[in-house]
Amino acid sequence: MDLNQIYTQLIMEHNKNTHNKRALINPTLIEHGHNPSCGDDITLNLIEKDGIIVDASFTGSGCAISQASTSIMIDLIKGKKVSEAMELAEIFIKMIKKEIDDDSELEKLEDAVAFENISNMPARVKCAVLPWHTLEEALKK
Amino acid sequence: MSQIIDSKIREDFPILEKKVNGSRLVYLDNAATTQKPKCVVDAISDYYYNHNGNPHRGAHTLSIEATSLYDNAKKKVQNFINADSEDEIVFTKNCTESLNLLAYSLSQSFKEDDEILLCISEHHSNILPWQRISKEKNLILKYIYVNEDGTIPESEYEKINKNTKLISIAQMSNVLGTIFPVKKISQIAHEKGAIVVIDAAQSIPHMKVDVKDIDADFLVFSAHKMLGPMGIGVLYGKKHLLDNMPPFLLGGDMIEYVYENDVTFAQVPYKFEAGTQNVEGAVGLKAAIDYLEKIGLQNIEAHEKMLTEYAVEEMLKIPYIEIYGPMDLEKRGGIISFNVKDIHPHDVSTILDSYGVASRAGHHCCQPLMRYMGINSSVRISFYLYNNIEDIDIFIDSIKNVRKWLGYGS
Numbered sequence: 207m208d209l210n211q212i213y214t215q216l217i218m219e220h221n222k223n224t225h226n227k228r229a230l231i232n233p234t235l236i237e238h239g240h241n242p243s244c245g246d247d248i249t250l251n252l253i254e255k256d257g258i259i260v261d262a263s264f265t266g267s268g269c270a271i272s273q274a275s276t277s278i279m280i281d282l283i284k285g286k287k288v289s290e291a292m293e294l295a296e297i298f299i300k301m302i303k304k305e306i307d308d309d310s311e312l313e314k315l316e317d318a319v320a321f322e323n324i325s326n327m328p329a330r331v332k333c334a335v336l337p338w339h340t341l342e343e344a345l346k347k
Numbered sequence: 348m349s350q351i352i353d354s355k356i357r358e359d360f361p362i363l364e365k366k367v368n369g370s371r372l373v374y375l376d377n378a379a380t381t382q383k384p385k386c387v388v389d390a391i392s393d394y395y396y397n398h399n400g401n402p403h404r405g406a407h408t409l410s411i412e413a414t415s416l417y418d419n420a421k422k423k424v425q426n427f428i429n430a431d432s433e434d435e436i437v438f439t440k441n442c443t444e445s446l447n448l449l450a451y452s453l454s455q456s457f458k459e460d461d462e463i464l465l466c467i468s469e470h471h472s473n474i475l476p477w478q479r480i481s482k483e484k485n486l487i488l489k490y491i492y493v494n495e496d497g498t499i500p501e502s503e504y505e506k507i508n509k510n511t512k513l514i515s516i517a518q519m520s521n522v523l524g525t526i527f528p529v530k531k532i533s534q535i536a537h538e539k540g541a542i543v544v545i546d547a548a549q550s551i552p553h554m555k556v557d558v559k560d561i562d563a564d565f566l567v568f569s570a571h572k573m574l575g576p577m578g579i580g581v582l583y584g585k586k587h588l589l590d591n592m593p594p595f596l597l598g599g600d601m602i603e604y605v606y607e608n609d610v611t612f613a614q615v616p617y618k619f620e621a622g623t624q625n626v627e628g629a630v631g632l633k634a635a636i637d638y639l640e641k642i643g644l645q646n647i648e649a650h651e652k653m654l655t656e657y658a659v660e661e662m663l664k665i666p667y668i669e670i671y672g673p674m675d676l677e678k679r680g681g682i683i684s685f686n687v688k689d690i691h692p693h694d695v696s697t698i699l700d701s702y703g704v705a706s707r708a709g710h711h712c713c714q715p716l717m718r719y720m721g722i723n724s725s726v727r728i729s730f731y732l733y734n735n736i737e738d739i740d741i742f743i744d745s746i747k748n749v750r751k752w753l754g755y756g757s
Contacts, residue, residue, distance in 0.1 A: 209697075209698060209701045209752055212697070213694075213698075213752050213753060218753055218754040219754075221753065221754075222753075222754060242710075243709055244692070244693040244708060244709045244724065245691075245692070245693070245709055245710055245717075245723040245724035246691075246693070247723065267691075267723055268691060268693075269691035269692075269693040269694045270690075270691060270694045270753055271693075271694070273691075327697070329697070330693070330697060333693065
């Protein structure tokens with residue numbers, strides 16, 4: 207296991223930088239996500255208008271992987287259509303399961319590709335996918 | 348620094364030679380499960396290669412041998428905890444099953460508004476079974492709260508009153524490492540007429556536990572935390588109490604006569620052992636107790652105390668580490684829970700693992716305690732007889748690198 211592949215510069219920056227970790231006024235969707243075994247606990251706040259995610263933020267606490275993954279996801283989905291966000295969630299989860307061969311699919315994930323190597327660390331997979339599962343739950347409603 | 352137990356015993360544990368991420372394995376997750384000496388694994392394979400049969404059921408040689416091995420293991424456990432008779436020893440799957448059995452069977456005679464008292468630091472396995480029966484039978488579930496240093500303040504013992512039907516408490520906390528004064532607790536409880544259940548999962552692997560000395564009505568523990576195999580646990584109960592309890596699981600081998608609409612049950616302990624039992628587990632547990640007795644429980648306790656003192660001393664030198672539990676080390680066993688400033692425990696544990704150090708991160712199955720302490724989770728290291736000073740030194744060197752990996756100065 208190479209920690210450099212896990213705690214990359216990008217992930218460290220998002221873990222420390224809290225620009226997406228804030229309260230949101232009048233969110234239209236609020237979803238709570240939790241990894242009971244390790245204590246990652248996030249609340250995802252979304253403002254959806256006419257099928258577009260116009261703003262998003264999160265609150266909560268957790269490990270560097272879960273916090274960075276949430277922050278990177280928020281940067282990615284802001285301004286996107288709900289259908290696009292759902293597609294990105296599907297691609298991300300497939301990437302973690304190593305079910306994607308097509309690099310053009312991965313490119314859609316932009317910075318979130320940084321978590322590709324997490325699939326080599328089974329104990330940490332659930333930290334990386336937590337925000338994406340939470341997003342899926344929120345958008346299903 | 349001199350050690351009480353010679354590191355030569357590490358040779359008895361083949362897994363300790365394993366390299367983890369290219370480094371020497373530093374196994375500090377003993378409160379979760381312990382490694383097995385070769386003699387335990389050998390005893391289990393010897394059982395399957397030479398003696399395997401269904402115990403208590405057949406007249407053939409192998410069944411008789413399996414029965415004898417199973418019963419000898421009970422005798423061993425009886426002597427190990429100083430019980431009056433092997434009939435007071437029930438084999439279960441683990442500590443969790445023992446506690447579920449007790450909650451179910453004891454509560455059949457409990458009445459509305461009877462009180463059950465637990466400590467806030469209990470493992471979920473010593474909370475949830477009592478929580479469920481409390482809801483079903485309208486019992487009152489109360490908690491003893493610990494001080495900031497993880498010990499029980501005197502005033503909390505006033506919660507033991509004449510309505511207290513039962514108190515169930517761990518002898519050693521799996522998070523705080525606190526060794527609770529169970530002898531005193533059982534004395535107070537018995538004065539008020541309450542039943543005393545002691546969860547010895549974390550204590551009995553590391554110190555001499557005598558059920559008569561502490562006057563436990565029931566004592567529960569798991570083999571895998573004391574060098575034995577997974578899947579076998581012990582329920583000790585005073586004979587007259589076990590006699591009056593209904594069985595928990597029903598099935599083969601726990602009956603006398605079965606009719607279409609009625610049944611009479613076997614005697615204690617067999618009425619609590621339904622179905623084919625875990626003979627390999629019993630054999631492995633006996634081998635584990637033999638090994639522990641050969642090393643000596645007093646030596647193990649003293650060895651771990653030395654390691655704990657050394658580890659705490661070194662950890663206190665690191666300003667960004669916060670240690671939980673008693674700082675009076677006389678009140679603590681070989682468990683240290685802590686946090687590293689700014690770093691989530693799961694990241695700490697991952698980074699430690701990259702140096703070959705096995706630790707545990709999370710809430711340790713103690714969410715009510717974590718909430719009470721105002722933390723989400725912690726990192727935990729826990730020692731056993733095969734750990735040595737070198738293990739602690741590697742741990743300390745590794746922990747000093749954790750913050751750097753996440754971009755913090757030091």
